[in-house]
Amino acid sequence: MLVISLGYFYLFQKNNSLKFGNWYLIIAVLLGALATTFVSLTLNFGTVIGASTIGLLGSFIPKNFFGKNEGKQLRTAIYCGTFIGMCQPLAENHYLLICFASFLGGIVYCLSLQNLNGFGGKLGTIAFTGVCLAIFSLYIFVF
């Protein structure tokens, strides 16, 4: 815990600016999550194949798709969405939960564009935050 905190605070001290990303990144996260859920659960290929297939397909988006270097952000946003799509069915309407989780995950992704860049596991952590927030909200407002 101590070394994790040390690493995190070192990074936070280096970069504390906050910049919100473009809105279409949220849609990219949403599309990645829904496509992964479709491949892994509906087509029954399993989560690893589903997530890696969609991630791989997304990585073929040209580097300068919407603008300079915007395609690169789209690729990572789709890959972030695939991690949300790896969720096992946790509620009755799974696709709706995934939509909600990926919307929240997309907002977190847009907020964290400047932080933890180049860190392995950043996208997964964002996805986990989105899923946890969605399930937490579900328990508070629905049950």
Place this chain on the structure above:
Amino acid sequence: MEIILYFITGVIGAVLPYFLTRRLGLDAVKASALPSLIVGIIFYSFPDILSSSFHENIPFLFFGTSFVGMVNKKILHTYVEVSFAGIIFTILYLNASSFFNGFGGALGTAACISVLTIFGIKKIKTLLRFLSIQRKN
């Protein structure tokens, strides 16, 4: 024997995407997704290739450690550091609580923890230097 195989998978899963990014100049997303897809397809096509526990865990372990391998070379400079991050990930994966099972992103969070741990260990030297300067002042 089982545990050794898990650790080997963890190290290969972490080093391979790092190698593909660093040496072959592949995009980090592609370098992580492509080997994971190959491993996933192998285990999906041949369910009897290994015992059932390996069949369940190895694709997830490989996919999880591939997130560790997505790390930038400016953060973890050497293959040894990435390998250690892979080993930490494997320890986390094998000993994690089942509370968050089925939550998307749990593997990525474990990967982030392992990378941050190695990064933190590297920064202990900086912290000690900072503390010694503070003490002098």
